[in-house]
Amino acid sequence: MKRTSRDIRTANRYQVLRQIIAASPTSRQELAAATGLSVATVATLVGELLGLGLITEVGFEDSAGGRPRGLVAVDASGGALIGVDLAETYVRVELFDLALNVLARAQQEMRPGDGRPEQVVGHVATAVGAVVAQAGVEGARVLGAGVSVPGQVDRDTGVSAYAPNWDWHDVPLLDLLAEHIAYPLYLDNPLRACAVAELWFGAARGHGDAVVVNLGTGVGAGLVLGGGVHRGVSNSAGEWGHTTLVLDGRPCHCGNRGCVETYTGAPGIMLNLRELSPDSPLLHAEDQTATVDALARGVGAGDPVALEVLRHTARYLGAGVAGLINLFNPEVVVLSSWVAAAFGEPLLDEVRSAVARHALRRPLAATRIVLSPIPTDPVCLGAATFALEGALQSAGKGAGSRTSGARR
Numbered sequence: 001m002k003r004t005s006r007d008i009r010t011a012n013r014y015q016v017l018r019q020i021i022a023a024s025p026t027s028r029q030e031l032a033a034a035t036g037l038s039v040a041t042v043a044t045l046v047g048e049l050l051g052l053g054l055i056t057e058v059g060f061e062d063s064a065g066g067r068p069r070g071l072v073a074v075d076a077s078g079g080a081l082i083g084v085d086l087a088e089t090y091v092r093v094e095l096f097d098l099a100l101n102v103l104a105r106a107q108q109e110m111r112p113g114d115g116r117p118e119q120v121v122g123h124v125a126t127a128v129g130a131v132v133a134q135a136g137v138e139g140a141r142v143l144g145a146g147v148s149v150p151g152q153v154d155r156d157t158g159v160s161a162y163a164p165n166w167d168w169h170d171v172p173l174l175d176l177l178a179e180h181i182a183y184p185l186y187l188d189n190p191l192r193a194c195a196v197a198e199l200w201f202g203a204a205r206g207h208g209d210a211v212v213v214n215l216g217t218g219v220g221a222g223l224v225l226g227g228g229v230h231r232g233v234s235n236s237a238g239e240w241g242h243t244t245l246v247l248d249g250r251p252c253h254c255g256n257r258g259c260v261e262t263y264t265g266a267p268g269i270m271l272n273l274r275e276l277s278p279d280s281p282l283l284h285a286e287d288q289t290a291t292v293d294a295l296a297r298g299v300g301a302g303d304p305v306a307l308e309v310l311r312h313t314a315r316y317l318g319a320g321v322a323g324l325i326n327l328f329n330p331e332v333v334v335l336s337s338w339v340a341a342a343f344g345e346p347l348l349d350e351v352r353s354a355v356a357r358h359a360l361r362r363p364l365a366a367t368r369i370v371l372s373p374i375p376t377d378p379v380c381l382g383a384a385t386f387a388l389e390g391a392l393q394s395a396g397k398g399a400g401s402r403t404s405g406a407r408r
Contacts, residue, residue, distance in 0.1 A: 010393045012037060016045045017054060017074070017392065018200060021099060024073035025058045046072055052395055053078045054098060074099050079391075080137045082145035082183065083384035084124055085190065085377050087338075088115070088165050088217035089266075089289055093127035094380040095135045095142075098388075100201070102376050104134035112286050115166035117176055125180035144184035146386030148193040148379050149173060150218050152236050158187045164242075164253035165218055186383075186390040190214055191238040193382030194336045194372075195222025195229045200385060202374045207331045211324050212372075213240075215317075215339040217288060219261040221324055222336075241265065245320055263316035266292055266339055272312050277305045289338075296342040310343065311350055318354020321369070325355065329363045336372040337379070344371065 003011075012035075019034050020026060028046055032039045049055045049072075056075040060068035076099040085092040091108040108123040128145060151163030158174025174185045194212045195204070204210035204224050212222035219241030223230040230237050241261035242254045249258025250271070262268045266288035273283050273295065282298055282305065284290035298306025321333055335348060352369050359367075372378055 012041065013045050013048060014389055014392050016042060017049055017388070020049070020055055020072060021074050022200065022205075024099070025071040026073070027061060027069040027071055029063075029069060076101065079143045080135065080141050081143055081384040081387045081391075082128060082131065083193075083377075083380035083382070083387070084128065084145060084147040085193070085379035085383065086120065086124060086147060086149045087190070087379075088150065091120070091123040091127050092377055092380060093124070093131050094377060094384070095131040095137070096381075096384045100381065100384060103137075104131040105377075105380075106130035106134070115168075117168065117171050117173065120166075121173075121176045121180060124177060128181055128183075139182060142183045143391040144186060144387035145181060146186045146188070146193070146383030146388075146390070147174070147177065148188060148190045148383040148386075150190060152234075152239070153187050153189050155186075155188055155235055158185065160187075164255075167253070184387070184390060184394065186386040188235075188383070188386050189220075190216070190337070190379045190382075191220040191222040192229055192231065192235075193222075193379045193386070194334075195224050195238075195382070196385050197374055197378035197382035198222075198334050198336070198372065199224050199229065201381065202372055202378065203332055203334045203370050209328065209330045210332045210334065211321075211328055211330045212334045212336050213317075213321060213324070213340070214337045215264065215335060216337040217266045219265045223328065224330075225328070240320065240324065243320075243323075245316060260316070260320045264313060264320065269295070269309065269313050269339070273305070273309045276308055276312065280305055282306060282309075292339055292342050296344070299343065299346050310346060314347060314350030314354050317347075318351050318356075319358050321351060322355045322358030322364075325359045325363050325367050330367055333367055333369045334372050335369070336374075340371060 015035050016031055019031055028042050032042045055072050058071050058073045060070055063069045076097040078098050081096045083094050089110050093106050094102050095104045097103055106127040108127050149160050152161040154161050160168050160171040160173045174187050177185055191214055194214050198204035198212050208227045210224040214220045221238045221240040223238055242259045244258050245260045246258035250262040251257050252259040252262045270291050282294040295306045295309055299310050348371050
C-alpha cells in the first residue's frame with residue numbers, strides 16, 4: 001500500500017516522540033541528528049507534540065558559540081497507555097505513563113478450557129478495570145489500550161484471524177472488547193510487541209537488524225529489519241514456530257507435524273520431560289507454568305532430569321535459531337517471554353552451544369545471542385506502544401480510531 005503524506009507525517013511524529021522518550025530532555029538539534037530529519041521538520045513536529053500535550057518545554061542548554069537551545073521532554077503525566085498481554089495461560093495488563101513507566105499491573109490466570117472468546121474478553125476487561133482503578137487515573141487520560149493476542153491478526157479490522165492454540169478463526173476480538181472497554185483499542189500479536197519493546201528499550205536498541213525469539217506456550221520470531229519492525233504483506237511475518245524442524249515429527253495445533261513450537265514451546269517442553277521421565281515429580285499435568293518453573297528450579301539445583309530436558313530442548317531451539325541467523329544475518333538474537341525468563345542463563349548457555357554447531361560461521365560471528373534485559377513484561381510494553389502509535393495517528397486525522405494501528 002502506497003503511503004500518503006499523512007502516513008509519513010504520522011510516522012515522523014512517532015519517530016520524534018520515540019526519541020524524546022528515549023533521551024529526555026533533548027533539543028530539537030539533537031532530535032534532528034538522531035532521526036535524520038531536518039531541524040525545520042523536527043521543529044514543526046515538536047510543535048505538534050507540544051500542542052497535543054505529550055511533551056513539554058523544560059528549559060535551555062548552552063550551545064557552543066550560539067544562543068541557548070530549548071530542551072523538550074516527554075510529559076509523563078500527559079496521558080496514560082495500557083498494554084495487554086493476552087496469552088494462553090494468563091492475561092497480564094500494565095498501565096504506563098507517557099514515559100512508559102509502569103504505574104499499575106494486574107493479572108488473570110487462564111486455565112485449560114478458558115479459551116472461548118467471551119471468557120478471554122471477560123478476563124481482559126476485568127484486568128483493564130483493575131489497573132485503571134489502581135493507578136487512579138481518569139478515563140479521559142487513557143489514550144488507548146494495545147492488545148497483543150497470539151497467532152495471526154488483522155490490525156486494520158481488529159480481528160484475530162487465526163490463533164491455533166485456541167482454535168480461533170476470524171474472531172472479531174476488538175468488537176467484543178469494545179463492548180466492555182471504552183478506550184481506543186489497537187490489536188497486534190506478541191511477536192511484534194516483543195520486537196518493538198526490544199527496539200525501544202531492550203537488546204535491539206541501536207541495532208538495525210535483530211530477531212526476538214518469543215518463547216511461551218507458542219513460539220515465534222519478531223523481526224527487526226533495516227531499523228524497523230518487519231510485518232510482512234499480511235502482518236503474518238515471524239511465524240517461525242510453525243516452520244518444520246522435524247519431518248513427520250510431533251503433531252502441531254496448526255495441522256502440520258514437526259513444527260519448531262512442538263519441541264520448544266512450553267507444551268513441547270512438557271512432552272520432552274514426559275518422554276525422558278514419565279513419572280518425574282517435576283511434571284505437573286495440564287499446568288505448563290508449574291512444570292516450567294519446576295524444571296527451572298531443578299536446573300538450578302543440578303537435578304539430572306531437569307538438566308537433560310534443558311539440553312534436549314536447547315538442541316532443537318539452537319537448530320531453529322541457527323536457521324534464523326543464516327536467513328536474516330542479524331546483529332542480535334534476543335530470547336524473550338516467560339519460558340526464556342524462567343530458565344534464564346542456563347538456557348542461554350545451552351542455546352549458544354547448540355547454535356554454534358548449526359549456524360554458518362560468518363553470520364554467527366556477527367551475531368550476539370542474549371536474554372531480554374527488559375525488567376517488566378515486554379509484551380505489555382510493546383502493546384502500549386501500539387496504543388501510543390495509534391493515538392498519534394488518530395491525532396493526525398483529527399478523529400478517534402477504534403481498531404487500526406498506524407499503517408506503515
